[in-house]
């Protein structure tokens with residue numbers, strides 16, 4: 001029987017790869033790097049669907065050139081900032097994403113970054129690994145009693161709040177719409193991002209990258225934070241103006257930053273690497289076996305549904321408000 005042709009741009013978990021082999025005529029990326037745009041367009045010739053990741057940037061030029069055979073593109077992410085949604089809609093290509101799955105895994109990484117940056121874990125690791133440990137004098141800051149500002153109180157933001165309460169933090173948040181009392185619990189709502197920044201001794205970002213949130217953290221917004229605030233970003237690198245944050249980290253205006261995402265990743269601004277008050281991870285918020293498996297299943301369910309003419313579980317119908 002003829003199987004639909006699926007372009008697969010990276011390696012997935014074995015269970016997902018097995019399902020791809022069973023149900024599709026798979027065209028895999030032979031490289032240990034993302035496809036270039038030209039390679040992806042060439043691989044898509046005659047394909048029915050594409051299974052991509054945020055490392056595949058599908059801009060308007062891609063959608064001008066993508067073959068007409070492509071009916072659905074599923075991204076292995078809740079973020080869709082790497083896809084020109086309007087251009088996809090113009091070509092009538094369905095875009096599927098994986099919302100509602102990565103909250104726990106990403107919230108765990110946000111806590112790891114909070115602890116790692118505030119407790120100077122990078123410097124501690126370096127001392128132990130390089131044999132420069134003489135006495136333990138890495139005085140740092142604890143979470144207990146601090147105000148945690150959450151910018152974007154979607155599923156990830158709420159999962160972070162749940163964890164941070166256990167560390168004795170007070171939760172404040174900004175969201176485009178106020179949460180119901182049941183979801184808000186004891187968190188303090190701010191109707192403006194500036195008001196949130198003014199109280200945030202720790203600030204954690206959980207919003208998608210959109211034209212409105214691009215470079216949300218910049219020299220002006222940093223000036224609103226309490227002196228010595230700590231910034232955490234597990235959302236998207238583009239939310240931060242790197243030069244401005246690096247200057248604030250150098251001066252101590254921002255005491256430390258825990259970052260899992262970077263503008264232009266996998267490349268990142270070298271200024272972050274040169275600083276000791278940064279705790280850096282390679283975009284691994286969703287990287288647990290449980291979460292990545294569920295993301296793969298949902299992505300393939302979407303492709304199956306669109307190609308089978310059935311209602312798909314999670315197509316992007318409009319820009320998601322909060323990641």
Ligand code: DGY
Nearest residue numbers: 054077078079102286
């Ligand atoms: C997401 O789901 O968008 C995460 O950032 C993983 O890419």
